[in-house]
Amino acid sequence: MSVLDQxxxxxxxxxxxxxDLTHRLDPDFPVIVLPPEFGxxxxxxxxxxSAYDHRGPAWKWHNLTLNxxxxxxxxxxxxxxxxxxxxxxxxxxxxxEHLIGPVCVIDCSAGAAQDDDFELTPEIILEWEAAHGPIPxxxxxxxxxxxxxxxxxxxxxxxxxGPHSPxxxxxxxxxxxxxxxxxxxxxxxxxxxxxxxxxxxxxxxHFLLHGxxxxxxxxxxxxxxxxxxxxxxxxxxxxxxxGTGSPLRxxxxxxxxxx
Amino acid sequence: MTLTGxxxxxxxxxxxxxxxxxxxxxxxxxxxxxxxxxxRFALQHCAECGAVQYPPRDACHACxxxxxxxxxxxxxxxxxxxxxxxxxxxxxxRERLPWRMGSVRLTAGPVVLAHLVDVRRGEDVQVELRLDRxxxxxxxxxxxxxxxxxxxxxxxxAMGTHPKHRRILISDATHPVARPLIDALFAAxxxxxxxxxxEMWRRPxxxxxxxxxxxxxxxxxxxxxxxxxxDAASEIGGKVDILINTARHIRPGGVLGQDTTAAxxxxxxxxxxxxxxxxxxxxxxxxxxxDGVNSxxxxxxxxxxxxxxxxxxxxxxxxxxxxxxxxxxxxxxxxAPSGLRVACVYTGPTEDEWHQSLPPPKVAPKTxxxxxxxxxxxxxxxxxxxxxxxDLAERWxxxxxxxxxxxTGGGA
Numbered sequence: 001m002s003v004l005d006q007x008x009x010x011x012x013x014x015x016x017x018x019x020d021l022t023h024r025l026d027p028d029f030p031v032i033v034l035p036p037e038f039g040x041x042x043x044x045x046x047x048x049x050s051a052y053d054h055r056g057p058a059w060k061w062h063n064l065t066l067n068x069x070x071x072x073x074x075x076x077x078x079x080x081x082x083x084x085x086x087x088x089x090x091x092x093x094x095x096x097e098h099l100i101g102p103v104c105v106i107d108c109s110a111g112a113a114q115d116d117d118f119e120l121t122p123e124i125i126l127e128w129e130a131a132h133g134p135i136p137x138x139x140x141x142x143x144x145x146x147x148x149x150x151x152x153x154x155x156x157x158x159x160x161x162g163p164h165s166p167x168x169x170x171x172x173x174x175x176x177x178x179x180x181x182x183x184x185x186x187x188x189x190x191x192x193x194x195x196x197x198x199x200x201x202x203x204x205x206h207f208l209l210h211g212x213x214x215x216x217x218x219x220x221x222x223x224x225x226x227x228x229x230x231x232x233x234x235x236x237x238x239x240x241x242x243g244t245g246s247p248l249r250x251x252x253x254x255x256x257x258x259x
Numbered sequence: 260m261t262l263t264g265x266x267x268x269x270x271x272x273x274x275x276x277x278x279x280x281x282x283x284x285x286x287x288x289x290x291x292x293x294x295x296x297x298x299r300f301a302l303q304h305c306a307e308c309g310a311v312q313y314p315p316r317d318a319c320h321a322c323x324x325x326x327x328x329x330x331x332x333x334x335x336x337x338x339x340x341x342x343x344x345x346x347x348x349x350x351x352x353r354e355r356l357p358w359r360m361g362s363v364r365l366t367a368g369p370v371v372l373a374h375l376v377d378v379r380r381g382e383d384v385q386v387e388l389r390l391d392r393x394x395x396x397x398x399x400x401x402x403x404x405x406x407x408x409x410x411x412x413x414x415x416x417a418m419g420t421h422p423k424h425r426r427i428l429i430s431d432a433t434h435p436v437a438r439p440l441i442d443a444l445f446a447a448x449x450x451x452x453x454x455x456x457x458e459m460w461r462r463p464x465x466x467x468x469x470x471x472x473x474x475x476x477x478x479x480x481x482x483x484x485x486x487x488x489x490d491a492a493s494e495i496g497g498k499v500d501i502l503i504n505t506a507r508h509i510r511p512g513g514v515l516g517q518d519t520t521a522a523x524x525x526x527x528x529x530x531x532x533x534x535x536x537x538x539x540x541x542x543x544x545x546x547x548x549x550d551g552v553n554s555x556x557x558x559x560x561x562x563x564x565x566x567x568x569x570x571x572x573x574x575x576x577x578x579x580x581x582x583x584x585x586x587x588x589x590x591x592x593x594x595a596p597s598g599l600r601v602a603c604v605y606t607g608p609t610e611d612e613w614h615q616s617l618p619p620p621k622v623a624p625k626t627x628x629x630x631x632x633x634x635x636x637x638x639x640x641x642x643x644x645x646x647x648x649x650d651l652a653e654r655w656x657x658x659x660x661x662x663x664x665x666x667t668g669g670g671a
Contacts (some may be wrong), residue, residue, distance in 0.1 A: 027484045028460045036612075037510075039520055043458075047485055152460035 014256045019231075021220045021250040022072040023148070029219075030155045031070050032189050033163075042067040068245040074237035075191065075206070075216030079244040082211030089213065091243035096236070098215070101182050103140040103233040103252060104132070105226045108166060112145035116157055117195055118166035122175045132228045137180040140217070140233045143168065147187040148221035156189060167193025170204035177212050184209055185217030217250060226252055262411035264424045264450065265552040277549040277597050278351040282393035287315040290329050295388035295396030296640035300334040302367065303327045313369035334386050336365040338400060341380045351392070354549075355417060363400045373398035376412045390638050391418040392548070392598035394591070410636060419638040420557035420600050423448030425500035430455045430482060430536055433463045434505035435611055436561070439628035441475060447632050450553065453495055455480025457506070482506045482532030488539035496543040500553050503631060504560040506532050509613045513574035522575035530582035533560055537590050545597035557600045557635060560587055561627070564605040564648035567655040568662050591640070602640050604631050607647025620646055 001009075010016035023029055031041040045065040050056025068091075069075070076091045077083030088094060106128050111118040120143050125135075135141060145166045147155070157164045165188040168176075176184060184191055184205055191205035201207045209216060217235060232253040237246030268274075284292065287303070294301035303312050305319035306326040318325055341361035347353050359375040363386055371386060376399050378384045384400040391397045397418070401409055410421045422444050429437055432454035441452050452475045456466050459479040469475055478495070481487045482504075508528035510521040537558065544555035565573065566580035584603060591601040608614040610621045622645040634642035643649040654662045 027481070027486060028458075028479075030460055033461065039518060040524070042520075043483070045483055045485075153462040156461070158461070 010256070011253075017254050017256050019222050019225045019252045019254055021222050021226075021233075021252055022248070023219055023221055025066070025071045025247060028152070029071055030152065030189060031067070033156060033158065041069055044070050066247060068240065068243055068247070071247045072219040072221075072250060073217075073245050073247045074235060075210065075218070075245045076237070076243065077210045077213045077215070078242075079216070080203075080206045080210035082207045083213065086210070086213045089210075090241070091237040091246050092239045092241050094215075094237070098182060099236040100232065100234050101138055101140060102136055102229070103142060103226065103231050104128070104135050104229050105142045105144050105223055105231075107144045107228070109144055109146040109224070112147060112166045116164040116166070117193065118145070119193065120166070120168040120172045122169075122171045125172060125175050128228070135176070135179040135181060138182050139179075140183050140185060140235070141176055141181050142185040142217070142220065142223055142226070142233075143187070144223040144226075145187050146224065148219075148223070157194060161195075162197065163189075163194030165189070165194035167191070167196055168205050170199050170201065170208065173204045173208045177208060177214070181214060183215030183217060185220050187220050187223060188218060190218055191216040216245075220250060226254060230255060261408055262416065262423060262552065268551070274547065275354075275549040275551075277392075277545075278354060279393040279596070279598055280351045280391050280395075280397075281349065282395055282595075284395055285315070285317075287317050287327075289395075290315050291388055291396030292390065292394065293396070294329065295390045297643075298634070298637050298639045299331055300386065300388050301329045302332045302369065304330040304332070311365075311368045313365075313371050333365065333367045335403070336363040336371070336384055336386055336400070338362070338375070338378055338380050338382050338384055339364050339370065341375055355413065358414070361400060363398070371398050373400040374414045375399075376401040376414055377409055378402055389415070389418055390600065390640065394595055394598075394600070394640075416552075420501065420602070420635045421447070421638075422501060422632060422635050424450050424553050425556060426451040426453070426498050426553060427501045427503060428453040428455065428495065428499045428540070430480060430502065430504045430532075431506035432456050432466055432469055432477060434507060434561075435465070435609070435624040436505055436627045436631075437465065438468060439625040440503065440505070440631060441469070441472065443628040443632040445474070447636060450474070451476070451498075453478060453499065455491065455506075457481040457483075482536055483527045485535060485539075488535055492539040492543065496540055497547070499540055499544060500547075500555050501557045501635065502536065502540055502544065502559065504533055504536055504558075506536075507561065508579075509573070509576050511573055511576075511613060513571045514578075517575040522578070525576050525579040526582065529576075529579035530586060533583050533586050537586075541590070541594065541599070545594055545599050548598045555599060557602055557638075558590065558594065559602045559604060559631065559635070561604045561606060561631070562587075564607055564643070564651045566603075566605065567652060568659060568666060570666060600638065600640060602634055602642055604634060604642040604644060605648045605652060606630075607645040607651070622647070 025044045027044055046062045049061045051060040077086040077089035083089050192203045196203045234251040237248045303315050305324055307324040308322040310319055310321035312320050339362045344358040361375045362370050363373050364370050378400050385403045386398050386400050388396045389399050427444055427449050454477050456477050478491055479487055480491045506528050508525045547555040563580045565577040566584040569577035587601055587603050606622050608617050608621045610623045627644050630644035643652050
């Protein structure tokens, strides 16, 4: 029996389970809010084209309006100025084999529950490695914060001095780049902390990751259902010509034994 | 006479179907409607012999000259005779009998036929041109001193859009006008205000100040989101007597330098949003224009006066305003059979962050609120708020080409 036969058998038998890490695309799902004088991320909008009526008697369909970075979405290297010249840095150019791979989940939920500005530091990563072994090259690293349980204004958590949400420090990202990861993902609206503008460099996850040709995933959920390691992440963005990112359905394959 | 609030409806009775007074006018006669829509009292004046005439005609009744122009006229006079109409074959008047009519000699000369409101034969009166339910200008004679109770008169109530006892939907509570507008509406006797909140998930600025206000309900409503409109209309669509659209997206910038993404947002909110609002709430309102004391009366939208002629510094925004104005005009035609009035409130630059660097005069939210409510009380279709808007509209009426050159600083 081939590996793939074994996999489909395991999927059918429940030895491998599928976890959906995706939020519903909904007009009220928060998007990043920038200062009003900047261009803004389009909200998800859906307009009926026909609904089994005079506009199309036997079918229903919608036109959608959204940004590449609306909802659960993928960031390609060319999203950031530091990755603008990266070869194959647009979503349509990324090799298909990069879109499925191993995933490590670092649980920061206890810290994020205490501190909205909780930082993922190199120490936390090294602790994780001490417990679970080294992060393999080509792995996705996801920062679990349980932030996805928040809704509405609490999700962006905007204050007069900007948003407050957990994220990685510049050194944490540098360490992950040393491990040659495939990409970094979070439950928040961006891969960077809400206050990430005040790091050096500003927005280190975006700046350093994309500058090194790595990918980002954000607005993930259900990370609590993933094991620290051993799961497989399936994250193929839409094949948009020159796209800087894309909403997508993110799935994880986990061992059937884990919760 | 004081109008009492409506009783709860008997759900076993059919809602009264709107009827309209006669709507046909000659081309000359439409001049009265144009003046009434703006709240002006204007009559035809002969440019050759100076005669003032009524009813409007194609030639001067004194010298047969065709050179007639509409001019604001002294609105005072004396009631010569009055009558009480007890029978009428017209369904609209039959439902409202008896109806008091009279002839009034104006100080300007002509004798006019007017609906009488709180006045009798021999009294000195002020005559106003008001839009009736058919959207045509008619004369009403009322006491020289205007009173709030006057608006309770069944004749004025039947033709007007007064907020008293009515339930009002303000489409976007994040507009700076929302709070003063709510206050002004309640001061005018409004029964309830529904205030739409776009992107409720963000807890937008200014909305918390409206939480907990008596007779104010906040509800999620976003004119760019068809589902939110559907949800809101299915909940309160049968209770909206007056809709005031305050949704506005504005960014400075002309056409060459402006992003189409910003322009698209402006079109989405300002033009298509108006269209979606009308589609969601309009049919329900149009069916209720004869529904007793709190019948549906008006659909109002706030526009920049530059909808008439653009200010290049806000070129893309003004394109959305011109589009919105055009949509409002079509709505006026589409709502005409129901008698639901469509009013456009034209404002000059408003006092907000997007006009911060502009010198005064700018329209304060309170001023805008007062204009909207005043326009509703008078039943206007064209409401001009502030000197900038009034002046711009005046110049636009007299010569749009000249106005364009004045704004842009000349031709090429």
